[in-house]
Amino acid sequence: GAGVSQSPRYKVAKRGQDVALRCDPISGHVSLFWYQQALGQGPEFLTYFQNEAQLDKSGLPSDRFFAERPEGSVSTLKIQRTQQEDSAVYLCASSLGTGELFFGEGSRLTVL
């Protein structure tokens, strides 16, 4: 596609529910990043893929967070047993590996 596409744009979950956030990167971009952005803050790195390989997951805040990119294209960020502190915008970005990242519009998660 023309840009990075994320869905859903908005998600409201009850505490304890599982959620899945999808990212469709720009076609041909081998690198894919997930960031978490709390209100009024800068994006914080969660995890990174090169093709289907998850090369860095050091930013995932707990074992409730899981990301995958099984075919090296679409990626899913899954959060199990959501907590209120998980409320944030989750940004996906893709890159050709030249340093510049192209971002999606984000998925805003609100946990009640």
Next chain:
Amino acid sequence: AQTVTQSQPEMSVQEAETVTLSCTYDTSENNYYLFWYKQPPSRQMILVIRQEAYKQQNATENRFSVNFQKAAKSFSLKISDSQLGDTAMYFCAFISRNSGNTPLVFGKGTRLSVIA
């Protein structure tokens, strides 16, 4: 670990005036990129300008220019002839070129308001 510091949480500027946003960073590396990203209220992060550390010449993109001081580890953004559409959060970011697997590190951002 690299860190990026933006010391101005909020700034405002009159339309058509010039404003400078500050950014400092800390790294032991010599080969890296620096970026300024803009995030309007719609949330999508857009690249404004980028600077390669090995280039001494400051990058410019139309009304946007940077003052890159490598020794001081400073990377400020100057916006000339400010427009209402420049109102947004601005993030300074760093990425190492030494490894292809390092993530982009962001500062906490500066909220810029352009006033008519």
